[in-house]
Amino acid sequence: MEATATVLIADDDRAIRNSLERALHLEGYEVRTVPDGVQALAAVHAEPVDLLILDVMMPGVDGLGVAKVLRAEGDRTPILMLTARVETPDRVAGLDAGADDYLAKPFELEELLARLRALLRRAAPVSGEAADEGPLRAGDLRLDPRARRVWRGEREIELSKTEFDLLELLIRNTGIVLDHSTIYDRIWGYDFGPESKNLAVYISYLRRKLGDGDPPLIQTVRGVGYTLRPRGRTS
The missing domain is CATH 3.40.50.2300 (Response regulator)
Incomplete structure (x- = not known):
């Protein structure tokens, strides 16, 4: 507990x-x-x-x-x-x-x-169901929920717990726009309000670690939130 x-x-x-x-x-x-x-x-x-x-x-x-x-x-x-x-x-x-x-x-x-x-x-330790789950993929991005490891192509990326959880949430909802409130609730368990910059900071830092190019893998939907969209995917 x-x-x-x-x-x-x-x-x-x-x-x-x-x-x-x-x-x-x-x-x-x-x-x-x-x-x-x-x-x-x-x-x-x-x-x-x-x-x-x-x-x-x-x-x-x-x-x-x-x-x-x-x-x-x-x-x-x-x-x-x-x-x-x-x-x-x-x-x-x-x-x-x-x-x-x-x-x-x-x-x-x-x-x-x-x-x-x-x-x-x-x-907390992952559940048995999560432990049996295989890697998640989006384009050249691969995320292993069980080992909590991430690769971009052949390059492994070191992430903090919060960065990993944020990326996992995005990759599980690839192509879906997640609004700010949903992300705050799922990652932090609390919506810190419209003035909070925490989410934007984590997104920008995650993009930096992923080596995001143009267009970025993690895209901003202005006034709404964020979505993970592999290159070549427009919807």
């Missing part, structure tokens, strides 16, 4: 650490807290957790550094990055470091909880 998951909070702001710890305890989570990146790495190495909440700006090793070290070690624990920086390049830096989701401060507690639930759902 999600509510019994263990969450590690790493933030140098004591007030934020304490308030998040109380809130998550009330939701039934086991919570551990540390004030910096060095202690975050030590804590994870000593005893693995189910999810990490990392502040980007911390003394010593920052949140980006923690994520990079864990990913380099092969640790795929879901990471939610917290930051006061809201510009797209800063979000991309978080994704580059291996974060699975990104939440700008100040944030609503309900939004954070929704994102935690979505990350934990996606990290």
Whole structure:
């Protein structure tokens, strides 16, 4: 059950650490807290957790550094990055470091909880039916839901959990236009509203990793959402 998951909070702001710890305890989570990146790495190495909440700006090793070290070690624990920086390049830096989701401060507690639930759902073991499923294909794109691996032609592409889940949703609905609300609900479990830039950031980053050309494999339908459309397919 999600509510019994263990969450590690790493933030140098004591007030934020304490308030998040109380809130998550009330939701039934086991919570551990540390004030910096060095202690975050030590804590994870000593005893693995189910999810990490990392502040980007911390003394010593920052949140980006923690994520990079864990990913380099092969640790795929879901990471939610917290930051006061809201510009797209800063979000991309978080994704580059291996974060699975990104939440700008100040944030609503309900939004954070929704994102935690979505990350934990996606990290859960696949069902027997999904485990027996073969690779999904769209043009030269191949996605293996069981192994959570993606190839474009012969090139394998490394994706974070959120990127993988977004691409899987699109490839399962190849040629179908998915609106913003549907994508937010399916991937994050929560519609963050018309002002949210999270989806656009993930789409642009996913396109970059796929090496999308012209026309792009993932196409924007203005005012509606996105669709995955292999080259040569016009409808």
